[in-house]
Amino acid sequence: MAIDMNFSHDIDDEYVKLIRRMNPTRVVIDNEACKDATVIRVDSANKHGILLEVVQVLTDLNLIVTKAYISCDGCWFMDVFNVTDQDGNKVTDEGVLDYIKRSLESDSCFASSMRSVGVKPSVDYTAIELIGNDRQGLLSELSAVLTHLKCNVVHAEVWTHNTRAAAVMHVTDDETGSAITDLERLSRIKGLLCNVLRGSNNRTNGAKTVVSQGITHIDRRLHQMMFADRDYELLGEDLMDEKQRPNVKVVNWCDIDYSVITIRSKDRPKLLFDTICTLTDMQYVVFHANVVAEGTEAYQEYYIRHIDGSPVKSDAEKQRVIQCLEAAIRRRVSEGLKLELCTTDRVGLLSDVTRIFRENSLTVTRAEVSTKGGKAINTFYVRDASGYPVDSKTIDSIRDLIGQTILKVKGSPKEQKQGSSQDSPTRFLFGGLFRSRSFVNFGLIRS
16 A cells, blocks of 8 residues: 555656646746836646745745735636835845845746655754743853754744744854754753753743754754644633734635635735735635735735645634634734844854843844854844833843944834724625736736
């Protein structure tokens, strides 16, 4: 039986390769079609997960998707994205444009399975995945243990949501500057980090530590970790301010056997990636979609079915979809004061900086740690542990300790007042799609 299944899988892979050779991916980049954005059109043979792979390439370049029109019904996939750089300008860098075209048209972009998007075995670093209960000083304690074990953190992403914290860290050996391969040492690192996650009460509380020599796409992996941890389950009515909660609705459109998801929320970078990533991990297929970002608001509309071809079947499943999408949007919300640190990298730097935060009663809600050319470039979002706004005197004191030119404040958090959402009859922006045969009919691209 196992031999037959492997043979069948090989046949399927060869069939997919044949289809791709007969219908190679075509990418058209147009800086004339739209007045204020670069238009990228992707045509390809369709397969599950291809939408996420395309969006991931654009997201990794820190491009802002202002509009997206997606259609992948049947055997063909055609998407149109309007993108800008982070300053809101068209993308004109020939190196970036060439990279987009080469990445999306190469077979390697679509070769891996969706469970291993971006997996790259590495001898340069060891990857550590951590998840457990969030608390003040957790990042400080974890980084202190790594420093004690002579590990240097060269890259890390830390998210917190719904009282849980997840992190993916890339560490190297202090002496060799490369990945740690000694199994006994790796086991000790894993054990001590797990002890920190359990806390002083030594309860497991879902604490998990995984050490490997390879890692998936970090943002993708963090979503998978927190989804598996069920962080989307609400703990109480007051957990999320209703004004800050994304407006997510799921309606079954029986005439065409789709479930239609509409999402209204504040716009932010990587919002589209976070949504598509979650739908893919939940085994839903996006057949058509419309995404529009205007000002500070974003509107997303998806026509989906489960991978087995069925729409959302029950109220319980509908509620789970809503909760999971809300969680996906909230995980990356940058709550708190943004601090940026740039200095020469050294072992123990992250431990020292986060210890100073902890000693001044600041808790880290999100962190991005990276090194480039011997320089540490770190971004922290911090809040006062008591729940009050961060005191400017506290920040001044911390900057005096670390260095005024090393640690900079990037703006104080301001609560945005959002108008209360009003229920209105369901309006499907893609209603005409099923009567049209081309995106040219929408005036989105030139014939």
